[in-house]
Amino acid sequence: MSIIYTPVQIIGSSSGGTVFNYDAAQSGGVLRRIGVWAGEWQLRGIRVWFTHTTSSQTFGTANVGSYKEFEFTDGERISRLSLWGNGAGTRSGGIRFFTTRDRQFFHHMTSWPLKQEYAIEVASGLCVGLRGRAGADIDALGLTFLLPISHARLTNVRYPTLQLEAASIHPVNIHEFYDENLSYSLPKEWTNTGSYTKTESASWSLTTGIEYHATVGVSAGIPKIAEVSGEFGWQVGVSGTYETTWEESETYGWSRGAVIPPRTWLSFIVTTRRGNLSVPYEGTMEIVLSTGTRFSYALKGQYAGVAYTRVETRTEEGSVDAASREGSTNILRSNVVGTKRSYGSIDSNIEVVTSRRRSTDHAAPHRLLLQHNGADDGNIADMNELHLDPN
Incomplete structure (x- = not known):
C-alpha cells in the first residue's frame, strides 16, 4: 500500500486495552470536532467527529470525568501537537494542539502532573484518523496526519x-x-x-x-x-x-x-x-x-x-389592412359611444388606419390606429390608438 500518512507516534501503554485504528482518509474525511474526558491520572475517553459523516466515534469511557471539546472551522488545521503519557507508562495522560487560526486545545489528567512531552509531526496539519489502545480508559493515543497535498x-x-x-x-x-x-x-x-x-x-x-x-x-x-x-x-x-x-x-x-x-x-x-x-x-x-x-x-x-x-x-x-377590415366591425361599433362622448359629436366618423396583431402572440390585443374626423368641417380632429381585446 502506498504511504499517504506521516509515521504515527503512539504515546502511552503498549499492552493495555484493545487496539483501535480509525481511518477517515479513504472517505475524504478530516477531523472536525474532538471531545476529551480526563480522570485523575489518565484520559478516560475521546469522542471524535470527521467531515465525511455525521456519526461520531468514541474510544474509552465517555461522560466520566472532566470534559473539554474543540471544533475546527472550515479550512482550519493543526499546526502543532503534543501528547503525554501518565508518567507511569500505563495510560495516556494529555493532549494539546495549536491551530492555523491561532487557537489551542489543552486537556489532561486532573491530579497527576504532566511529565514527558512528545512533540508530534503534523505534516499537512490534516488529522485523518486516530490510533491507539483503549478499554475503560485511553491506554495509548496517536493521531494520523496526511502527508502534504500537491x-x-x-x-x-x-x-x-x-x-x-x-x-x-x-x-x-x-x-x-x-x-x-x-x-x-x-x-x-x-x-x-x-x-x-x-x-x-x-x-x-x-x-x-x-x-x-x-x-x-x-x-x-x-x-x-x-x-x-x-x-x-x-x-x-x-x-x-x-x-x-x-x-x-x-x-x-x-x-x-x-x-x-x-x-x-x-x-x-x-x-x-x-x-x-x-x-x-x-x-x-x-x-x-x-x-x-x-x-x-x-x-x-x-x-x-x-x-x-x-x-x-x-x-x-404583414399587411396593416388585413386584420382590421374583417371581423372588427362589431368591436369598432361598440366603441363609437365612447368616441362620441369624447368628441361630443354623434356624427363623428372613425376610420381604421392600421390594425395589427403579431403572429407570434395570438393572445395579444389588436393595435388599432384610429383617425377621427370632425362632423362639421370634415377635417381630421385627432388620431387615437386603441388596444382591443381579441376575446
Whole structure:
C-alpha cells in the first residue's frame, strides 16, 4: 500500500486495552470536532467527529470525568501537537494542539502532573484518523496526519438526474424592433443594430473534507442545452478541464436593414433560450500528495450552471389592412359611444388606419390606429390608438 500518512507516534501503554485504528482518509474525511474526558491520572475517553459523516466515534469511557471539546472551522488545521503519557507508562495522560487560526486545545489528567512531552509531526496539519489502545480508559493515543497535498482533481463526473431538468430551460426575448409603413405608394427603409452578451457558468461544490484544503481542478463535461426533434433538454458536452468555478462570456451583435413595402408592418426579433441548472453530481476525487503518491475517494456534491442556445434572429411582416377590415366591425361599433362622448359629436366618423396583431402572440390585443374626423368641417380632429381585446 502506498504511504499517504506521516509515521504515527503512539504515546502511552503498549499492552493495555484493545487496539483501535480509525481511518477517515479513504472517505475524504478530516477531523472536525474532538471531545476529551480526563480522570485523575489518565484520559478516560475521546469522542471524535470527521467531515465525511455525521456519526461520531468514541474510544474509552465517555461522560466520566472532566470534559473539554474543540471544533475546527472550515479550512482550519493543526499546526502543532503534543501528547503525554501518565508518567507511569500505563495510560495516556494529555493532549494539546495549536491551530492555523491561532487557537489551542489543552486537556489532561486532573491530579497527576504532566511529565514527558512528545512533540508530534503534523505534516499537512490534516488529522485523518486516530490510533491507539483503549478499554475503560485511553491506554495509548496517536493521531494520523496526511502527508502534504500537491493538488487534487475531480474526475468521472456524472449528473444522475440531468434528464429530468427540461423545465429549467426557458425562451428569452432579447430584443424586438417594430416599424410600419402607412404609405399607400412609397417604400420605407428600416435599420436596427444592437448586441447581447450571454454569460455561461458552471460550478461544482466541494465538501469541507480533504479536497477543501487542496487546489482542485475538474475534468468533466458541462451540461449544455440540446434540441432534439423540436424539444429542448440537457446533454453533457465534451469533457474539458476547468476550475471548480468556471465562467465564459460571448457577445452577439447584429445589424439588419431592408425596405418595408407600402401598407406593411414589420417586426425584427432576437431570441435565445436560457437554462438555469442545479442538480446533484457524483464523481471521484483524486488527491495527489507532494511525494507523487495518489489516492482517491467517491464524492457527491451539487452542480450549478447557466447555459444558452445560440442567438437567433427572425423577421415577420404583414399587411396593416388585413386584420382590421374583417371581423372588427362589431368591436369598432361598440366603441363609437365612447368616441362620441369624447368628441361630443354623434356624427363623428372613425376610420381604421392600421390594425395589427403579431403572429407570434395570438393572445395579444389588436393595435388599432384610429383617425377621427370632425362632423362639421370634415377635417381630421385627432388620431387615437386603441388596444382591443381579441376575446
